[in-house]
Amino acid sequence: MSPFLKVMQLFLLMTATVLGMFVLLLVTPDLEDSILAAMRRYHHNRHLTTPHPEAKRRNSISFTGGGMVVELDRRKKEFSPWPNSKDCSRFRIQFARRKSLPMTALVSFPGSGNTWLRYLLETSTGVFTGSVYTDRQIISKGFYGEAVPPDCGCTSVQKTHGFALAGFVPHEKKKSAEVALFNGRAVLLLRNPYEALLSYRNFLYG
Template sequence: MGIEVDRNRKTFVPWPSSEECSRYRIHFARQKSLPMTALVSFPGSGNTWVRYLLETASGVFTGSVYIDRRIISKGFYGEAVPPDCGCTAVQKTHGFALEGSVPARLAQRTAEVKLFRGRGILLLRNPYEALLSYRNFLYGGHTGFAPHSQFKGPEWERFASQLAVVWKELAATWINYTRGHEAMVLHFETLRLNPHHDLSRLLDYLGISVDEQRIGCVLNHIDGPFRRPQSSQKLLFSSRDPFSEKLHRILDAVIHDLDSMLEKRGWDRIPIHLYKFYKQNST
């Protein structure tokens, strides 16, 4: 189906310098015309990039339960409206992950599942790489990097071991406390490999028609405005594994546990062969 857009509100042109793609705009949907739909992920999992892909592929702004003025300045205008406006395609949330711990009570853990009435896209990324990305964000923002010293020592060990559990439990909450087809899983790694396929799946889930010419423009501008530049960090981590043996045991275990949950639910399982650092993967 098509989305009824509000042509009286602000729009954004994502590719103004492209002769082929500059005709495409991103709009708000008509107020209260769309259901709330979570785009839920552990921090560092590519949530902002997925929002960029969804906005440019669908022509509809995405929203958030937060307000980040840095991304509003890049044209993510849905960031500035209430998440329950019914005018954005999905709404970004990191759930309880930003607290850095798992709530003790089930009611607290499932609060956002209930808020979104179980409707959501669970974005999963290799926790090894999500932890590195989140650490970089905490010290360097959307496109910067943490100092190399922040990936070793007792504080790094505590950070990574505690948040590995949060990564698993946040995803487990959406896997185990939603029903039927009201939610879906999206793997960051497979989206990177085959964006056309996964974007088509996302638009189908959201009930938005696929425009192949528009998708072509998305694929030609795939990175979006917030991709981190190449740095010496990638080279450093290829020669020095920032994860100790203890952290490998913890992270490998939570990956295995979550993969079993996905299999039980009947959702796409973790693409373990694409998980760098998992069981010492080098790819």
């Protein structure tokens, strides 16, 4: 198959995926306000960045914002995104307590900036993101949520490309099952299709 036909095939697959994503978005509860409120609450709670001495005895801490309660598990591995920064070295990224958060898909076509968005979410909320895949390369970069099951309930969102790379448009039952897996909850990431295709091509072939 010629390179042109390969690009056209990817474009058609992505178009079908985007249409499916829009359907998913229509049935997704409004999560944005809760996430943003939780972010603000997190950064304004000093006991999260400078814990009280007694906090060392507790296995978890929690904060509330916009109707969302996040319980952080202090027993699990954490990550410092800016260890050499004078102002930000105290910030940590942690796991939420197991089964304390609902599954929420972070849906995108490959090359749309999924990993970059995960970095922004993790550093602004202090909670790891997850994935339905296991990419050991980014685990080594501090994305520890990549190494846990996507249904652990301990990560804020879970990366997925859905059926974008399946090579065919899936049956309606399979699409419905994918939506049901995340209980209809999702964050939809869209990028200019042309730029996404180029980015994914560079990822595949260098």
